[in-house]
Amino acid sequence: xxxxxxxxxxxxxxxxxxxxxxxxxxxxxxxxxxxxxxxxxxxxxxxxxxxxxxxxxxxxxxxxxxxxxxxxxxxxxxxxxxxxxxxxxxxxxxxxxxxxxxxxxxxxxxxxxxxxxxxxxxxxxxxxxxxxxxxxxxxxxxxxxxxxxxxxxxxxxxxxxxxxxxxxxxxxxxxxxxxxxxxxxxxxxxxxxxxxxxxxxxxxxxxxxxxxxxxxxxxxxxxxxxxxxxxxxxxxxxxxxxxxxxxxxxxxxxxxxxxxxxxxxxxxxxxxxxxxxxxxxxxxxxxxxxxxxxxxxxxxxxxxxxxxxxxxxxxxxxxxxxxxxxxxxxxxxxxxxxxxxxxxxxxxxxxxxxxxxxxxxxxxxxxxxxxxxxxxxxxxxx
Amino acid sequence: xxxxxxxxxxxxxxxxxxxxxxxxxxxxxxxxxxxxxxxxxxxxxxxxxxxxxxxxxxxxxxxxxxxxxxxxxxxxxxxxxxxxxxxxxxxxxxxxxxxxxxxxxxxxxxxxxxxxxxxxxxxxxxxxxxxxxxxxxxxxxxxxxxxxxxxxxxxxxxxxxxxxxxxxxxxxxxxxxxxxxxxxxxxxxxxxxxxxxxxxxxxxxxxxxxxxxxxxxxxxxxxxxxxxxxxxxxxxxxxxxxxxxxxxxxxxxxxxxxxxxxxxxxxxxxxxxxxxxxxxxxxxxxxxxxx
Numbered sequence: 001x002x003x004x005x006x007x008x009x010x011x012x013x014x015x016x017x018x019x020x021x022x023x024x025x026x027x028x029x030x031x032x033x034x035x036x037x038x039x040x041x042x043x044x045x046x047x048x049x050x051x052x053x054x055x056x057x058x059x060x061x062x063x064x065x066x067x068x069x070x071x072x073x074x075x076x077x078x079x080x081x082x083x084x085x086x087x088x089x090x091x092x093x094x095x096x097x098x099x100x101x102x103x104x105x106x107x108x109x110x111x112x113x114x115x116x117x118x119x120x121x122x123x124x125x126x127x128x129x130x131x132x133x134x135x136x137x138x139x140x141x142x143x144x145x146x147x148x149x150x151x152x153x154x155x156x157x158x159x160x161x162x163x164x165x166x167x168x169x170x171x172x173x174x175x176x177x178x179x180x181x182x183x184x185x186x187x188x189x190x191x192x193x194x195x196x197x198x199x200x201x202x203x204x205x206x207x208x209x210x211x212x213x214x215x216x217x218x219x220x221x222x223x224x225x226x227x228x229x230x231x232x233x234x235x236x237x238x239x240x241x242x243x244x245x246x247x248x249x250x251x252x253x254x255x256x257x258x259x260x261x262x263x264x265x266x267x268x269x270x271x272x273x274x275x276x277x278x279x280x281x282x283x284x285x286x287x288x289x290x291x292x293x294x295x296x297x298x299x300x301x302x303x304x305x306x307x308x309x310x311x312x313x314x315x316x317x318x319x320x321x322x323x324x325x326x327x328x329x330x331x332x333x334x335x336x337x338x339x340x341x342x343x344x345x346x347x348x349x350x351x352x353x354x355x356x357x358x359x360x361x362x363x364x365x366x367x368x369x370x371x372x373x374x375x376x377x378x379x380x381x382x
Numbered sequence: 383x384x385x386x387x388x389x390x391x392x393x394x395x396x397x398x399x400x401x402x403x404x405x406x407x408x409x410x411x412x413x414x415x416x417x418x419x420x421x422x423x424x425x426x427x428x429x430x431x432x433x434x435x436x437x438x439x440x441x442x443x444x445x446x447x448x449x450x451x452x453x454x455x456x457x458x459x460x461x462x463x464x465x466x467x468x469x470x471x472x473x474x475x476x477x478x479x480x481x482x483x484x485x486x487x488x489x490x491x492x493x494x495x496x497x498x499x500x501x502x503x504x505x506x507x508x509x510x511x512x513x514x515x516x517x518x519x520x521x522x523x524x525x526x527x528x529x530x531x532x533x534x535x536x537x538x539x540x541x542x543x544x545x546x547x548x549x550x551x552x553x554x555x556x557x558x559x560x561x562x563x564x565x566x567x568x569x570x571x572x573x574x575x576x577x578x579x580x581x582x583x584x585x586x587x588x589x590x591x592x593x594x595x596x597x598x599x600x601x602x603x604x605x606x607x608x609x610x611x612x613x614x615x616x617x618x619x620x621x622x623x624x625x626x627x628x629x630x631x632x633x634x635x636x637x638x639x640x641x642x643x644x645x646x647x648x649x650x651x652x653x654x655x656x657x658x659x660x661x662x663x664x665x666x667x668x669x670x671x672x673x
Binding site: 036037038041042045171198200203204205207208209211212215227228231232235238239240241256259260262263 | 385388389392393396493497498499500502509511513518520592593594596597602633634637638641643645
């Protein structure tokens with residue numbers, strides 16, 4: 001009798017405790033912290049739209065493990081302090097995973113919160129240092145500068161046969177990280193950096209930096225700034241009649257940059273981890289669907305957000321239950337093939353730091369469009 | 383040396399746009415004692431209105447003309463009747479606060495409607511490049527400079543040479559005597575607001591191709607124009623032109639020869655120096671406080 005009563009009481013208690021969490025677990029909460037205003041608006045908005053589209057698709061197909069996704073959106077204003085506050089709020093709201101921020105400066109600050117709370121955090125940030133802090137809950141949706149820049153440097157050395165290069169970068173975490181990575185990668189392949197030009201985030205007039213780039217008289221110019229500034233830099237470069245190759249990494253040939261810079265973008269070459277013009281049927285499908293939903297063509301950040309959600313889906317499905325710790329652990333070393341999980345678009349693998357590896361491209365802007373010049377294999381396959 | 387001239391010239395083109403906005407500052411101040419801290423947003427709003435007209439298929443000149451009409455109605459008449467007139471009788475402070483509020487509202491309104499992303503804006507001038515003695519000049523730079531100078535000088539001539547202009551000046555100098563002389567004071571003040579609105583539209587047309595149409599594009603423009611107006615002399619229209627060009631050129635030179643990081647500080651440094659040593663501005667006249 002006592003035993004039965006005790007069992008009954010225990011079960012009742014367990015049910016009472018489990019009650020609210022069962023109710024909460026109805027939906028899988030995804031908290032999005034995006035740069036919807038400020039200098040990162042273009043990047044953040046694209047990333048957000050990508051995540052949103054993937055969430056809609058997954059929900060329409062029945063969710064993950066039978067549960068729907070619930071996507072909340074918050075604006076970091078491209079301000080690391082605001083991003084950190086929003087990350088804390090996301091954790092208080094019991095988010096299963098956090099997406100964003102996209103800017104390296106913001107994720108560097110906000111990921112301390114998600115790490116403490118052991119919440120997987122997917123970022124669009126590309127600064128190399130993000131995954132060097134030993135944080136087991138941070139995952140990239142794109143290449144790090146450390147994997148991308150050696151590919152760029154190889155192209156400058158072998159493709160362009162340049163002996164010396166001017167590096168123009170934006171003076172923020174993203175720009176400085178890229179400049180350090182490219183400088184090292186260029187030195188490794190024997191190319192000399194003859195001028196190192198810093199520009200401001202939000203800078204309008206590029207006549208002075210372009211003048212300095214011209215004066216350096218190098219074989220090529222490497223430009224590493226955010227979208228609007230890239231467009232202004234390209235316009236000023238064309239205006240002052242710069243006639244050497246202009247090379248960049250991802251941003252320089254982004255959709256928004258092409259739209260803003262117009263004809264001035266033609267001829268710019270960049271290494272991109274992701275491009276909607278990749279010769280890949282899944283990418284073409286993504287491109288068409290994104291355009292249908294948002295009436296413009298996605299840039300790489302849209303693809304990053306979109307594929308990021310599918311990476312999370314693959315990891316949760318592999319674990320088979322909604323356990324943040326187990327999902328984060330499963331992501332390290334995970335290989336996802338696009339054949340089985342079409343939402344990731346290209347085969348992708350994660351390493352122990354949360355960095356990812358996949359194919360990438362060298363593209364050139366021709367007639368206002370990105371054209372793929374070369375497909376580069378994943379680093380691990382070399 | 384060619385580098386130097388290149389920088390000076392492109393600085394002058396930027397500076398002439400600051401001058402247009404600064405001229406608006408000085409005009410409003412002279413005519414009605416209004417300091418409009420939403421001046422930058424007065425340039426941003428027409429840019430978006432022009433984009434709106436252009437998306438409905440209006441060619442650029444028509445879009446500009448229509449925008450001027452809308453701007454005179456809203457940024458001129460409605461601004462005067464709705465904000466300046468009711469608040470001015472309580473002194474300068476309420477209007478300063480109100481225009482700051484207006485600028486925040488305008489910025490966030492545009493952000494809500496047009497998103498926070500930058501939008502491309504067609505250039506008024508063709509993409510042509512001239513090289514004069516090693517200095518690269520674009521048609522856009524030359525056009526901007528000439529157009530802006532023509533507007534500033536045109537406004538000057540209007541104020542000095544026409545009956546209406548002189549009446550406006552009379553109002554600015556002494557409202558009471560102007561009333562006694564039979565000048566329709568409220569109408570003259572409205573003209574000033576209308577001119578300010580048209581100047582803002584012209585500045586928008588010239589500046590947006592480089593600044594890109596973005597909800598916060600007016601922020602730095604408004605501040606620079608304010609500095610320019612103070613540097614040149616708040617009660618002198620020619621001062622606005624001088625101030626604008628000084629700010630534009632010195633910014634460019636500082637970015638190249640000191641560091642890009644100090645670019646924005648330069649205007650502030652000149653501003654402080656002028657306030658310390660010649661508070662009435664370079665071309666301004668000392669005005670005794672009216673009792």
